[in-house]
Amino acid sequence: MEQLKPRISVYYAQNATVVTLTDEKLLEDDDIKALEESIMPLIDGSQVNLVVDFSSVQFLSSAVLGLLIRISKKISENKGRLKFCGINSKIFDIFKITRLDEIFEIYDDAKKALQSLK
Amino acid sequence: MTIKVFNREKIVSKGIISELRKICSRILCHANVLGYSKDDQFAIHLALEEAVVNAVRHGNKQDSEKDVTIEYELSPEKIELWVTDQGMGFKPSDVADPRSGENIYKAGGRGVLLIKSYMNSVEYNNAGNSVHMTKLNSKPV
Numbered sequence: 001m002e003q004l005k006p007r008i009s010v011y012y013a014q015n016a017t018v019v020t021l022t023d024e025k026l027l028e029d030d031d032i033k034a035l036e037e038s039i040m041p042l043i044d045g046s047q048v049n050l051v052v053d054f055s056s057v058q059f060l061s062s063a064v065l066g067l068l069i070r071i072s073k074k075i076s077e078n079k080g081r082l083k084f085c086g087i088n089s090k091i092f093d094i095f096k097i098t099r100l101d102e103i104f105e106i107y108d109d110a111k112k113a114l115q116s117l118k
Numbered sequence: 119m120t121i122k123v124f125n126r127e128k129i130v131s132k133g134i135i136s137e138l139r140k141i142c143s144r145i146l147c148h149a150n151v152l153g154y155s156k157d158d159q160f161a162i163h164l165a166l167e168e169a170v171v172n173a174v175r176h177g178n179k180q181d182s183e184k185d186v187t188i189e190y191e192l193s194p195e196k197i198e199l200w201v202t203d204q205g206m207g208f209k210p211s212d213v214a215d216p217r218s219g220e221n222i223y224k225a226g227g228r229g230v231l232l233i234k235s236y237m238n239s240v241e242y243n244n245a246g247n248s249v250h251m252t253k254l255n256s257k258p259v
Contacts, residue, residue, distance in 0.1 A: 028135075028136075061167045061168060061171070062232055063171065066225035066226050066228075069224070069225045070225055090157070097231065097232065098216060098217060098228050099217040100222070103223070
């Protein structure tokens with residue numbers, strides 16, 4: 001039987017839910033769909049502060065950026081706040097090129113992202 | 119004596135993204151063997167991924183009976199890539215800038231920008247169904 005690979009790990013801090021993306025590459029439709037199905041229930045219907053940790057991610061495509069926009073809209077609808085952290089320099093370049101670094105709040109690590117929510 | 123390693127290949131595949139990604143992986147292996155840096159390989163990988171997804175989704179409209187052709191010419195100095203679909207084509211100038219105004223909040227529309235940003239040159243044929251991308255080796259041996 002094929003082993004299911006976790007797409008995220010989740011822990012709950014005092015003022016936020018912290019989601020760590022566990023895949024190195026985020027490309028496939030299945031990856032993105034699985035991520036969306038894992039994250040959306042965490043933020044659906046209530047005011048949630050979410051920190052997304054990209055420390056493990058080495059490669060992603062524009063399709064993932066679309067998912068991040070959808071997550072951002074859902075959190076905004078519920079008056080929550082969204083923070084990203086752990087983005088390596090290559091991935092950060094993608095955010096800069098697309099100017100998404102100007103609309104997303106990006107921190108070095110989860111600790112700093114959580115501090116920003118206090 | 120300098121040995122010039124040179125690869126050229128044209129592959130016609132059904133427009134199935136998972137199959138096309140196997141071809142992309144092969145090209146990236148060649149680039150690695152020829153000494154392209156990790157940054158160059160990242161750029162080639164991203165541009166190929168975006169071009170292939172555009173060809174299948176927007177070009178062939180997800181019709182897996184339609185082909186996508188990937189052609190590449192690889193030397194220690196540069197890699198040239200052509201990705202061609204069987205769709206109606208598009209005008210790159212008609213693609214809205216995803217960084218402008220409300221476009222930045224749209225979920226899609228960033229692939230063409232990323233290809234242009236990561237490659238040294240990008241050209242489309244007149245029909246708009248084929249993209250020709252060139253990446254120079256930033257650290258040629």
